Amino acid sequence: MTKRQHAKTASDTALQCGDAWLDAEIGRSRFRDERLGKRFRLVLERLWSCIGQSIPMAFQDWCNTKAAYRFLSNPNVTEQDILGGHFEATRSHFTATPGQVLELQDTTSFPTNESGPS
Template sequence: MANQVLDSLSWLDDEIDASVFNDRHHATRFRSLMQKLWLGMGNSLPFACQDRAATKTAYRLLSSDGIDEQTLFQGMLKRPPSGYLRWKKTLFCFQDTTASGLSPG
């Protein structure tokens, strides 16, 4: 089980490393948030974050003017489909059919 967690976090790190943030703090916070969400998959943001400070940091990151959907998903969008074949495992694909935005208004 621990090996699976390390493998999945390694994959997650590869995806996050492909993302570029204008602020190094955003990159650090995004990595931390993604790890918490990955390990707490299916949980709400506050439950995955486990404490008030981490939850507040997550919401602050997601509402930041310097963060948008393109920034968050660029790591996944940059990787060609052939890049996923090296794992030889099941690939989960999703399509978001809702209109979403991280900024109010």
């Protein structure tokens, strides 16, 4: 197998794992309108494929960027709608894990100016 074939196989595997993770995380999300659920998945798929990028960079063109912002500012989309599936998936992970679970939280903050913390 060439390096290029191996890289493509690794990339395909990562995408398949990403799809499985995405399904598990948002599978229990409930939106009042089914179309909003479909749009939510599209937004997350694009952000997942461009981790660390801003919304404009992830969506690449103004039409898709505007659609993502429109979804996020839709009055029919609540924080609970967006996070509900993730909360349920997390609860399932905790329930399925025997013994203790270590929960980590990063509380790191960085100063906003170059003079450092005051």
